[in-house]
Amino acid sequence: MGKYILDFYSAKEQISIEVDGEHHYSEKKFAADIERTNYINGFGISVLRFSNKEIQENFSGVCQFIDEYITNKRLKNKAIDNRSPVNRY
Numbered sequence: 001m002g003k004y005i006l007d008f009y010s011a012k013e014q015i016s017i018e019v020d021g022e023h024h025y026s027e028k029k030f031a032a033d034i035e036r037t038n039y040i041n042g043f044g045i046s047v048l049r050f051s052n053k054e055i056q057e058n059f060s061g062v063c064q065f066i067d068e069y070i071t072n073k074r075l076k077n078k079a080i081d082n083r084s085p086v087n088r089y
Contacts (some may be wrong), residue, residue, distance in 0.1 A: 001040055013070050015046045019055060048072070 001009070001016070008017040020033070037047045048069060050062050 001043060001045065004036055004040065006040070009045075012045055013073070013074075015066075015070065016040055017046060017066065018047060018049045019052060020049055023053050 006016045007019050009015070033049070037049075040047050046069075048066060055062050063087075
């Protein structure tokens with residue numbers, strides 16, 4: 001995405017899933033991650049971040065969170081579309 005390589009990306013859902021190792025928790029890397037997230041958000045893409053530890057220890061919970069996030073995003077977008085005057089007639 002532009003100057004960044006995304007770990008996982010869904011064009012359909014407009015989300016990026018980033019998997020962060022321990023090196024992401026230094027102050028310098030944390031600031032770089034914020035800049036990266038803001039850059040990616042500028043394309044209308046949501047960024048979901050998970051640590052390696054979260055994925056290793058709670059993979060099903062991470063998957064459930066991603067599924068719920070996508071479901072909620074779809075519902076929100078559908079509600080916005082239904083308010084559009086174009087879709088009322």
